[in-house]
Amino acid sequence: MTTTINFRDKHLETIFTKVQNGERLSLEDGLAMYATNDFISLGKMAHYVQQQKSGDAVYFVLNRKIEPTNICVLSCKFCDFATKKGKPNAYEMTTEEILSKLSDELHEVHITGGMPADWEWERYLNILRDIKKHFPNIDIKAFTAIEIDFFHKKFHLPIEEVLRQLVDVGLRTMPGGGAEVFSERVRRLLFNQKIGAKVWLDIHRTAHKMGIPTNCTLLYGHIETLEERIIHLLKLRELQDETNGFLSFIPLAFQPGDTNIKPRSQYTSAIDDLKTIAISRLMLDNIPHIKAYWVMLTEEVASVALNFGADDMDGTVGEERIAHDAGAISPMKLAKEQIVKIIRDAGKIPVERDIYYNPLNIFSENVIGKIPYLNATPFYNSMEKQQFKILPIAPRRMGELAKKNQIDAGLFSLVDFLQQENSFELLNGCIATRDQVKSVMLFSNFVWEDLQGKKIGITDETATSVQLLKVLLEKKYKVKAQFERMHSGVNDYSKYDAVLLIGDTALQAKHHNYFGYELVFDLAKEWYEWQKLPFVFAVWAMKKNLSGEKKETLKVILQHSMENGEDNLETIGLLHGKAIGLTKEEIVEYLQGFNYHLGEREKEAMKVFKFLMEREREKVVE
Ligand code: SF4
Known part of the structure; x- marks a missing residue:
């Protein structure tokens, strides 16, 4: 900006x-x-x-x-x-x-x-x-x-x-x-x-x-x-x-x-x-x-x-x-x-x-939700807002406001999008990993197999990452853990055997001595090694009931901001990344690790994840 x-x-x-x-x-x-x-x-x-x-x-x-x-x-x-x-x-x-x-x-x-x-x-x-x-x-x-x-x-x-x-x-x-x-x-x-x-x-x-x-x-x-x-x-x-x-x-x-x-x-x-x-x-x-x-x-x-x-x-x-x-x-x-x-x-x-x-x-019309993490900067840094206003908001909260019909468009957490698929139209933008993510991490005192029955603190900000963690634990490693939702802001992590943190907080881990945990697992890497697929954490979508004019405007401003963002990955996240203690090299490497377009492989990955997640839910209902 x-x-x-x-x-x-x-x-x-x-x-x-x-x-x-x-x-x-x-x-x-x-x-x-x-x-x-x-x-x-x-x-x-x-x-x-x-x-x-x-x-x-x-x-x-x-x-x-x-x-x-x-x-x-x-x-x-x-x-x-x-x-x-x-x-x-x-x-x-x-x-x-x-x-x-x-x-x-x-x-x-x-x-x-x-x-x-x-x-x-x-x-x-x-x-x-x-x-x-x-x-x-x-x-x-x-x-x-x-x-x-x-x-x-x-x-x-x-x-x-x-x-x-x-x-x-x-x-x-x-x-x-x-x-x-x-x-x-x-x-x-x-x-x-x-x-x-x-x-x-x-x-x-x-x-x-x-x-x-x-x-x-x-x-x-x-x-x-x-x-x-x-x-x-x-x-x-x-x-x-x-x-x-x-x-x-x-x-x-x-x-x-x-x-x-x-x-x-x-x-x-x-x-x-x-x-x-x-x-x-x-x-x-x-x-x-x-x-x-x-x-x-x-x-x-x-x-x-x-x-x-x-x-x-x-x-x-x-x-x-x-x-x-x-x-x-x-x-x-x-x-x-x-x-x-x-x-x-x-x-x-x-x-x-x-x-x-x-x-x-929120008490406003024409609102675009913005995930306030470093990996979303390529979408928002040069966004021409036109008639829209920008609301920075954690992914899970954006999903909640969308359910109340209070957000017109945004980069939605995948799980929130899937839950509200009928009222949303996909746009061509996503946060998908290639192999690792570096910012959706499980900090743990135990290896995966030993997390059976252990207490895991989960960040308040995420819907998709929690589901991914559950799928990995229960489908890949066949273990069941207990989950406790933490509140926003500072938490006492020492109460937990492991904690799931995302976004900028996870990226800052090394400055906080990995929050006192001995092991660190990258959830996208775990997924990739298992499914040989990228993982889609978030997708761009807009409400189906918007006027045709608004939809066109949204498509245009998103396309422009993405083009600009991707052309300038070397500079676009610098200020944000610096503020959370990353070096220029770390910022660029991190941003280059994502795919920002929703291609066929990403769509396939979404289907596989949806299937695994729904199987998990059905099992709980049975
Ligand atoms: S400590 Fe007591 S006297 Fe001092 S500001 Fe507070 S209420 Fe007033």
Whole structure:
């Protein structure tokens, strides 16, 4: 994808060249971006990166924020929310009150609050337990690192044990607050009883290693310097390099309220908010999502932010006491329809998501699904979208949305295509292997024959690869294993005898010491040695019920992008491949290992696989 920006600030031009070459931005680059008056170019740079990561998607979640109490043992100077027990405004919610604020349509509850001296550990566990019991479909994001540290100290439990017990009662992810800005100077002045950078980072590192994805934030616009903001971002980027456990970054604009840190009316300017979002998108090249937190930004600024690097609007939220007690000026509740409208008006696809950023529903027409892996770059890198919008989405999720009639066309996982064959028309494009694939891999502590009865963790992203694994195990090796679907994002692989991983994650294996496993099997190679056929992992298809005009357009844009992609295999995946740690030679060799056209041998391979898969299903039914 090429983007031309008419820079007025030559510093930005240099920085953009680095971005386009996949080079890391430095502290100096971050400061130069804050210093620039070429505001529009900065936004365009961030939008370029956002497009690479999220295409036209902007996410939101139907969620509810709950603060079970505002009583807190600490007294942070910037906090207008907390109070002391016995004060007239102090409150402590009962379980019934908490449950009364939830409903079945929600997908996420976000729990943070004060830290009272007299709550027992069981009370926290019971809140989560009761939510899961009454609302099994609501995922729980709860407790910032400072609360986790508080539990650890107050209840004399190691951090791992605190997290383990919370996961057992329903915790899925953690919010990102608690450290505000990683600066000892600011910490001493504003919240000297709170944890500093090291403890915050250690707690998130521990969570990631235990398979708990988390989020991260920056509280800006109080007494911090611009340099302190950038250093904060660099520290987050460093931890993400190590663990890959952050889902999103949320810049939080400081609300002065009655904190006496700044005059009540001195909110951060819209320019500062938008610059911070854009700079965050550019500096945090390894964090998937940047949130425009509308509760604090206002609807108007959040809407512009969607073209300045942000790809998430957060959610419907409900009450949000910490921000509102400090005087946030946004309405308390932005209905789903309004969020959808704001996203549409920004020219994007509104995507309702779950806590892990899996798309649940999309609210747009003319959508092409894009498998966001390196091997799909030859199809999408130079795609002229015409009237279509592009939604990057894991193969299994694309199949689910297609079933709901929410995707017009895309590169579908083979199994999803076969299951919906009657409503799809094949196009001439596929991801087929010649002999090996290198990115659909079983990492195992056992050879195939010894996997009988063993527990295999399977990635949440795939439909076809799981079926291929089952066929190989049961037909080729005559063994039956147990399968457990893992969640999206980081997982604790040590729980499994083997794990099936696909796409970029599998390609990065050597950088992660093969996830601790001794053996690595390439599923396409296993298939080839057995059947002497290629394996077709994905096929291009479009909905049969599209208009003739749309179908023609799709055929033309696919053909053009494929021609361009195949002619430029040496360069087309460079940026993507570099971002996941591959060398130029590795990228080219990998991309040249595929056949992108659906020929007779590929069609024969599809038939054989379909036959084996259906035989397997029939046997299960018998
Ligand atoms: S910011 Fe959090 S820890 Fe600090 S006083 Fe407020 S509620 Fe307590």
